[in-house]
Amino acid sequence: MAPHTEQLTRPAVSLRGLTRSFEGRTVLDGIDLDLPAGQFTALLGHSGSGKSTLLRAIAGLDHKVAGSGELSAPQRVSVVFQDSRLLPWRRVLDNVLLGTNGKDAADRGRAALAEVGLKGRERAWPSELSGGEAQRAALARSLVREPELLLADEPFGALDALTRIRMHGLLRRLWQHHRPSVLLVTHDVDEAIVLADRVLVLDNGRIGLDLTIDRPHPRSHRDPLLGEYRERLLAALGVTEDLA
Numbered sequence: 107m108a109p110h111t112e113q114l115t116r117p118a119v120s121l122r123g124l125t126r127s128f129e130g131r132t133v134l135d136g137i138d139l140d141l142p143a144g145q146f147t148a149l150l151g152h153s154g155s156g157k158s159t160l161l162r163a164i165a166g167l168d169h170k171v172a173g174s175g176e177l178s179a180p181q182r183v184s185v186v187f188q189d190s191r192l193l194p195w196r197r198v199l200d201n202v203l204l205g206t207n208g209k210d211a212a213d214r215g216r217a218a219l220a221e222v223g224l225k226g227r228e229r230a231w232p233s234e235l236s237g238g239e240a241q242r243a244a245l246a247r248s249l250v251r252e253p254e255l256l257l258a259d260e261p262f263g264a265l266d267a268l269t270r271i272r273m274h275g276l277l278r279r280l281w282q283h284h285r286p287s288v289l290l291v292t293h294d295v296d297e298a299i300v301l302a303d304r305v306l307v308l309d310n311g312r313i314g315l316d317l318t319i320d321r322p323h324p325r326s327h328r329d330p331l332l333g334e335y336r337e338r339l340l341a342a343l344g345v346t347e348d349l350a
């Protein structure tokens with residue numbers, strides 16, 4: 107393979123045999139996974155299945171996972187959590203600029219805030235933002251560094267359903283504009299299938315299902331063709347009963 111081609115096809119994240127146990131209980135059991143550069147991947151699984159543990163390992167936040175297998179991830183990684191983690195004593199723009207430098211940092215910060223729909227809120231305090239606005243600011247903060255990999259751990263989990271749908275559109279546009287590789291941890295099957303090109307289901311410490319969502323973006327929550335993917339994912343998650 108020519109070096110140029112190899113560069114293009116090298117995965118952004120590569121895991122081989124990744125294992126993690128807590129007090130003798132195995133949570134990740136020899137995970138093998140490649141995330142291609144620029145791909146949007148969602149990770150589903152029951153509560154306690156190890157989704158956050160896997161994301162923390164990829165983020166380099168879990169030192170105990172080191173040596174359990176092979177793990178390679180890019181240098182520039184941003185992480186977004188369920189709560190915005192904005193520092194309450196810093197204004198919104200100063201939060202976005204945290205850890206950035208360079209002469210044009212402030213301009214990039216303002217541009218990032220405009221991109222997430224927070225133009226004019228640069229000098230607001232985090233306490234003055236709604237939950238959705240705070241998550242927008244968190245996304246601006248993560249993107250101002252132009253990450254190669256964006257890790258998102260239930261970033262919309264605390265938002266109401268309508269705000270969440272609007273945030274899906276925002277995250278999709280940000281991804282298409284900046285093109286980081288994305289790994290989105292979510293409980294929400296619909297969120298996974300409208301956003302991701304590939305959905306993984308974590309089950310018993312392993313990737314139980316690896317499903318490609320072959321539909322063009324932008325997708326609609328109402329697209330009937332997504333129904334088949336939803337069924338397969340719900341079956342993989344063991345959700346087979348109607349509520350009736």
Ligand SMILES: Nc1ncnc2c1ncn2[C@@H]1O[C@H](COP(=O)(O)OP(=O)(O)OP(=O)(O)O)[C@@H](O)[C@H]1O
Binds near residue numbers: 128133152156159
């Ligand atoms: N620091 C820790 N110490 C002990 N046990 C832990 C620790 N972190 C995670 N665990 C355990 O590992 C398992 C997986 O946790 P993890 O948070 O990765 O699950 P999850 O799939 O993200 O769950 P949820 O969807 O509820 O957020 C859980 O049983 C949890 O109790």
